[in-house]
Amino acid sequence: MTRTTTDVAIVGAGIWGLAAHHFLRRLAPHLKVQLYEAAAVAGGAISTIRRGDFLFEPGPNSLLDNSPELRRLLDETGLAAQIVEARAEAARSRFIVRGGRLRKLPTSPPAMIRSDLFSLSAKLHLARELFVRRAPADAEETLEQFVLRRLGREFLDYAVDPFVSGTFAGVPAELCVRSAFRRLWNLEQNHGSLIRGAIKMARERKKTAAAAGADEKAAGAVQAGPSGKMLTFADGLQTLTRTLSAPAADRLTTGAQLQSVSRNDSGFVLGFDGASGALEVGAASVLLTMPSHAYANVRFNFDIPGAALRDIPYPPVTAVFFGYRQYPLGAPPEGFGFLVPRVEQRRILGTLWNSSAYPGRAPAGGAAFTTYIGGRRQPEITTWDDERLIAAVQDELRELMGIETAPDEIILRRWERAIPQYVMGHPQVMSAIDAVEQAQPGLLVGGNFRGGISVGDCVSRAFEAAQKIAAHLPVAAG
Numbered sequence: 380m381t382r383t384t385t386d387v388a389i390v391g392a393g394i395w396g397l398a399a400h401h402f403l404r405r406l407a408p409h410l411k412v413q414l415y416e417a418a419a420v421a422g423g424a425i426s427t428i429r430r431g432d433f434l435f436e437p438g439p440n441s442l443l444d445n446s447p448e449l450r451r452l453l454d455e456t457g458l459a460a461q462i463v464e465a466r467a468e469a470a471r472s473r474f475i476v477r478g479g480r481l482r483k484l485p486t487s488p489p490a491m492i493r494s495d496l497f498s499l500s501a502k503l504h505l506a507r508e509l510f511v512r513r514a515p516a517d518a519e520e521t522l523e524q525f526v527l528r529r530l531g532r533e534f535l536d537y538a539v540d541p542f543v544s545g546t547f548a549g550v551p552a553e554l555c556v557r558s559a560f561r562r563l564w565n566l567e568q569n570h571g572s573l574i575r576g577a578i579k580m581a582r583e584r585k586k587t588a589a590a591a592g593a594d595e596k597a598a599g600a601v602q603a604g605p606s607g608k609m610l611t612f613a614d615g616l617q618t619l620t621r622t623l624s625a626p627a628a629d630r631l632t633t634g635a636q637l638q639s640v641s642r643n644d645s646g647f648v649l650g651f652d653g654a655s656g657a658l659e660v661g662a663a664s665v666l667l668t669m670p671s672h673a674y675a676n677v678r679f680n681f682d683i684p685g686a687a688l689r690d691i692p693y694p695p696v697t698a699v700f701f702g703y704r705q706y707p708l709g710a711p712p713e714g715f716g717f718l719v720p721r722v723e724q725r726r727i728l729g730t731l732w733n734s735s736a737y738p739g740r741a742p743a744g745g746a747a748f749t750t751y752i753g754g755r756r757q758p759e760i761t762t763w764d765d766e767r768l769i770a771a772v773q774d775e776l777r778e779l780m781g782i783e784t785a786p787d788e789i790i791l792r793r794w795e796r797a798i799p800q801y802v803m804g805h806p807q808v809m810s811a812i813d814a815v816e817q818a819q820p821g822l823l824v825g826g827n828f829r830g831g832i833s834v835g836d837c838v839s840r841a842f843e844a845a846q847k848i849a850a851h852l853p854v855a856a857g
């Protein structure tokens with residue numbers, strides 16, 4: 380048994396743990412911080428695979444630059460200078476399958492009026508949204524109930540349902556609108572209408588941006604705020620986790636699986652199964668960032684809502700990468716890709732057109748696509764063997780995009796537990812975790828099941844956790 384002590388122990392070195400480590404070094408350089416990760420490498424869901432001129436991201440493909448903390452992280456690590464933004468045309472062009480055809484998702488009111496994605500009655504229903512009464516703040520609704528009440532069935536089927544499978548790999552009938560789509564819920568609560576709220580917020584953003592621009596000009600500042608754009612890096616998103624891991628190298632223990640957490644007078648004692656035997660770590664403060672299902676295998680000597688954490692569903696998803704050295708249909712499609720609504724009854728959730736969105740994903744004249752399968756909608760399909768899955772993707776791309784030719788490169792990545800679902804009851808589980816943190820000062824619970832699943836949300840919450848730890852330990856514990 381190896382024994383060691385530290386001021387802060389961070390468990391899990393996905394983006395949550397790595398970002399928290401980065402911010403802690405900045406906010407509290409006096410503290411000794413150690414990271415413990417079960418896998419052989421840091422990064423968690425973020426990884427990048429390069430095969431010749433093809434680049435495949437089995438997990439996240441893009442960051443949405445809409446969080447000040449993510450912007451701060453990119454600035455402080457020097458990564459802001461390496462950002463590759465999504466091509467403007469691609470960022471504007473997303474498609475939804477309707478009636479077996481790809482139709483452009485409208486992104487402005489005039490485009491909505493012209494759109495062939497929605498019927499006239501759906502468009503009129505949308506206009507009625509302005510007059511739908513707001514739900515009481517304590518009403519618990521699924522996203523489906525919320526959207527049906529405000530926007531109608533067609534909007535649910537052809538906009539919200541595909542969006543939810545493209546982000547959460549989830550279904551609107553299960554997700555709790557207040558936890559999973561807090562911004563949407565706030566629009567109704569604060570403005571009484573999503574449309575009215577969205578217009579007001581857009582106006583406010585414009586005003587703030589103009590004022591910030593004037594201030595920055597006056598002060599000669601060069602630092603920009605979040606751009607709201609989709610972005611990545613030339614070598615993929617792993618650039619982010621690699622850059623964050625580098626300064627953590629001598630503080631990171633990989634192959635260390637958390638087994639137990641005990642409270643004692645001076646803080647906490649963590650027990651790990653390490654690559655080289657058992658490891659015991661004494662820490663004044665602990666930040667847990669592993670997925671909620673991992674709690675099932677950890678013993679605590681104080682109360683935690685273990686069963687509720689274990690029961691948060693994580694559906695399986697398989698990402699299937701197709702690379703074409705020469706795109707068989709001439710010019711590759713322009714756009715970010717397409718999503719498939721459940722009512723279309725197909726075998727895929729959607730396809731990202733990686734090489735259209737970002738440069739350097741495929742050789743010149745070629746194309747790279749990633750198709751997602753399974754999710755909460757069709758978990759059973761992820762049990763198919765590779766051959767059957769690949770054939771299904773080829774069939775779907777033939778029918779929807781007209782591609783008859785087999786790809787030159789195929790890579791499959793199976794996620795047994797992809798993304799946590801913020802289902803009904805999620806706010807209560809989160810309140811129970813708040814109570815644990817209150818009862819156990821120095822303990823913080825993070826991870827993407829809490830406060831947002833996007834990489835940007837994880838970074839924002841990690842910043843808040845780092846602030847709390849810095850405030851809890853104003854001087855080193857010793």
Ligand SMILES: Cc1cc2nc3c(=O)[nH]c(=O)nc-3n(C[C@H](O)[C@H](O)[C@H](O)COP(=O)(O)OP(=O)(O)OC[C@H]3O[C@@H](n4cnc5c(N)ncnc54)[C@H](O)[C@@H]3O)c2cc1C
Pocket residue numbers: 390391392393394395396415416417418421422423424425437438439440441442443635636637638668669670673696698794797798825826827828831832833834835837
């Ligand atoms: C297929 C897919 C596509 C996605 N696409 C996007 C996208 O385009 N944009 C976006 O913003 N987000 C996307 N996401 C979501 C985003 O990637 C994740 O929410 C985020 O990366 C999760 O970070 P995390 O640190 O919370 O968790 P993780 O990355 O899962 O890290 C948790 C870490 O804890 C470790 N761990 C587990 N148990 C233990 C234990 N007992 N002891 C020690 N360590 C342990 C794990 O090994 C892991 O490294 C996608 C996710 C998936 C799966």
